[in-house]
Amino acid sequence: MSALLKNEVNLYIGLDLSTQALKLTVINDNCRVIFEESVHFDNEFGDKYGYTFLIKNGVITNENVVTCPTMLWVESIDLLLEKLQSQEFPFFKVKVISGAGQQHGSVYWSTTSQSTLNSLNSSYSLATQLKSNKVFTITNSPTWQDSSTSLQCKNLEKLIGGPDVLALISGSKGFERFTGNQISKICLQSPSQYLQTFRISLVSSFLASIFLGDFAPIDIADGSGMNLLDINTKNWDDRLLDICGKYSTNTCENDVKFGEELKAKLGYPESDGLKVLGNISDYFVKSYGFSSDCKIIPFTGDNPATLLSLQLSPGDVVISLGTSDTVLFYTKKPRPSLESHTLCHPINKDLYISMLCYKNGSLTREYVRDFYYNNCKRDNENDSNSAKWKWFNEILAASSPDPKKYGYYFVHQEIIPFAKGIYRFFKKNIVEDFKDMPESNIRTVVESQFMSMKLRVDQLLTDDKNVDKEFGLIKKVLVVGGASKNNEILQVLADVFGVQVWRFNATNSASLGAAIKARLAYSKFVNNNRLDININEMLEDGNELVAQPRQENTAIYKSMMKDYLELEQIVIGLQKIS
Numbered sequence: 001m002s003a004l005l006k007n008e009v010n011l012y013i014g015l016d017l018s019t020q021a022l023k024l025t026v027i028n029d030n031c032r033v034i035f036e037e038s039v040h041f042d043n044e045f046g047d048k049y050g051y052t053f054l055i056k057n058g059v060i061t062n063e064n065v066v067t068c069p070t071m072l073w074v075e076s077i078d079l080l081l082e083k084l085q086s087q088e089f090p091f092f093k094v095k096v097i098s099g100a101g102q103q104h105g106s107v108y109w110s111t112t113s114q115s116t117l118n119s120l121n122s123s124y125s126l127a128t129q130l131k132s133n134k135v136f137t138i139t140n141s142p143t144w145q146d147s148s149t150s151l152q153c154k155n156l157e158k159l160i161g162g163p164d165v166l167a168l169i170s171g172s173k174g175f176e177r178f179t180g181n182q183i184s185k186i187c188l189q190s191p192s193q194y195l196q197t198f199r200i201s202l203v204s205s206f207l208a209s210i211f212l213g214d215f216a217p218i219d220i221a222d223g224s225g226m227n228l229l230d231i232n233t234k235n236w237d238d239r240l241l242d243i244c245g246k247y248s249t250n251t252c253e254n255d256v257k258f259g260e261e262l263k264a265k266l267g268y269p270e271s272d273g274l275k276v277l278g279n280i281s282d283y284f285v286k287s288y289g290f291s292s293d294c295k296i297i298p299f300t301g302d303n304p305a306t307l308l309s310l311q312l313s314p315g316d317v318v319i320s321l322g323t324s325d326t327v328l329f330y331t332k333k334p335r336p337s338l339e340s341h342t343l344c345h346p347i348n349k350d351l352y353i354s355m356l357c358y359k360n361g362s363l364t365r366e367y368v369r370d371f372y373y374n375n376c377k378r379d380n381e382n383d384s385n386s387a388k389w390k391w392f393n394e395i396l397a398a399s400s401p402d403p404k405k406y407g408y409y410f411v412h413q414e415i416i417p418f419a420k421g422i423y424r425f426f427k428k429n430i431v432e433d434f435k436d437m438p439e440s441n442i443r444t445v446v447e448s449q450f451m452s453m454k455l456r457v458d459q460l461l462t463d464d465k466n467v468d469k470e471f472g473l474i475k476k477v478l479v480v481g482g483a484s485k486n487n488e489i490l491q492v493l494a495d496v497f498g499v500q501v502w503r504f505n506a507t508n509s510a511s512l513g514a515a516i517k518a519r520l521a522y523s524k525f526v527n528n529n530r531l532d533i534n535i536n537e538m539l540e541d542g543n544e545l546v547a548q549p550r551q552e553n554t555a556i557y558k559s560m561m562k563d564y565l566e567l568e569q570i571v572i573g574l575q576k577i578s
């Protein structure tokens with residue numbers, strides 16, 4: 001056991017079941033990170049599931065259907081705890097566990113699952129017991145990368161009165177990955193599996209349920225990513241439940257209460273993110289030596305959890321460069337728009353979160369990197385990831401913005417805008433590639449991603465209806481996530497946004513945010529429901545200034561924005577033709 005762990009009296013665990021890995025962060029009473037561990041899905045399970053399905057980047061992709069075997073997530077919990085056990089982790093010191101999960105993904109529990117969860121036997125692994133008792137009615141969980149529910153989105157928008165009405169109620173227009181539309185698809189395509197489902201969890205509440213040994217509620221922040229929750233009342237919207245829970249067109253609607261059935265399967269939405277749900281399941285006490293007093297509180301979405309890990313001032317915009325790229329900032333009132341999402345805050349009832357989410361984030365930067373790395377006839381077989389990023393960075397460092405070149409890289413079905421394919425423009429004409437220097441795609445992919453974000457954030461912040469005086473200006477950008485360690489990428493970000501970029505130096509901000517939430521809950525719990533610590537004073541000032549905007553580049557990017565939008569419209573037009 002490490003000396004750090006030995007010296008601490010109380011520990012708090014934050015988990016993050018993200019797209020590519022299950023991560024764990026352990027903090028002490030002062031919110032200092034004491035221990036970290038993770039299970040990377042491709043490394044651990046890529047081959048194992050390979051003979052039937054290929055797990056790549058944490059998921060199974062079948063055209064626009066993107067899923068992950070729910071059992072893979074269960075196995076990753078077993079593996080993570082075994083890793084801790086082999087390092088003599090002092091489980092008995094853990095006071096509270098919280099967690100985060102990739103948003104929108106869903107898990108379908110059978111009618112027998114609750115009794116299995118309630119009576120787990122410490123002689124066997126979680127995977128063995130959940131598998132043999134057939135606790136999941138849908139084997140492969142839909143994930144946030146799925147884009148197969150366009151029909152359901154259109155139907156929901158139509159029946160509720162339009163995309164803007166849906167956004168006003170639920171915080172977002174109809175989005176393919178949002179859980180309500182995923183449930184709707186299951187209702188229509190697999191009604192018998194839907195009817196056999198007793199409970200539906202999000203990825204976050206699924207993880208909490210395992211540790212609780214019973215069904216944990218969906219918290220309102222993660223629940224805001226479903227197109228089912230009314231973000232104003234913070235309760236399920238009966239009309240949306242009725243539409244998404246409809247599993248038969250033949251059934252007389254008066255006889256079957258689709259919405260009520262779905263409501264029962266979802267459980268109540270939890271608005272108190274610090275509430276103690278109960279003690280940890282006896283299974284973990286007996287198997288690993290957790291204290292039977294260790295508390296479980298609601299788990300939330302990875303993006304809301306990330307925000308909890310940061311000391312933010314008005315004007316701070318957070319950009320997470322993980323598998324997805326997300327842009328996040330606080331607002332005092334809901335600010336729904338047709339491209340962004342408004343989420344309830346997981347613990348502060350007076351705040352909302354505005355979010356933009358791009359599917360073509362890190363994996364697309366990797367794709368472009370690898371494509372041109374290979375093209376440059378390098379022997380890539382044996383080259384390490386870091387050698388390839390080094391090459392990528394040398395190209396970024398040696399080049400500068402070129403207003404003749406624009407690129408749109410939607411390797412995966414993009415969310416903003418809804419488009420697919422790679423498109424390049426030279427002097428505003430569509431071209432096969434940049435013939436003079438194909439490697440310039442390295443710069444255009446990064447620029448293009450950040451220009452899209454800047455345009456959208458500006459739109460959200462300056463839209464007259466939406467101006468929030470205190471929150472209305474970008475003062476600096478704070479970056480987190482896997483790609484935030486890349487300083488050359490961050491220099492482009494600073495240049496495009498025209499503000500300083502600061503990096504939060506935590507290995508995983510979502511699991512850290514979840515651990516901080518656990519620490520807060522403990523304080524509230526031991527003080528008779530009174531929160532007596534100021535989280536902002538406790539958060540480590542781990543921010544480092546990593547890039548200053550270069551005025552000459554910022555001016556060029558500013559001049560490119562109009563053409564960027566115009567060419568993006570051409571790309572959107574091309575979708576309709578193909």
Ligand SMILES: Nc1ncnc2c1ncn2[C@@H]1O[C@H](COP(=O)(O)OP(=O)(O)O)[C@@H](O)[C@H]1O
Binds near residue numbers: 323324362363
């Ligand atoms: N040096 C680097 N430069 C750019 N991107 C990187 C670098 N190191 C890692 N990444 C990217 O980070 C991604 C993983 O980010 P992470 O935040 O851990 O994802 P998630 O939480 O979604 O599982 C990888 O897909 C990889 O492309």
Ligand SMILES: O=C(CO)[C@@H](O)[C@H](O)COP(=O)(O)O
Binds near residue numbers: 177225322324
């Ligand atoms: O869909 C969204 C947010 O709406 C994604 O941000 C997921 O929450 C996945 O997160 P990462 O694994 O990329 O962190």
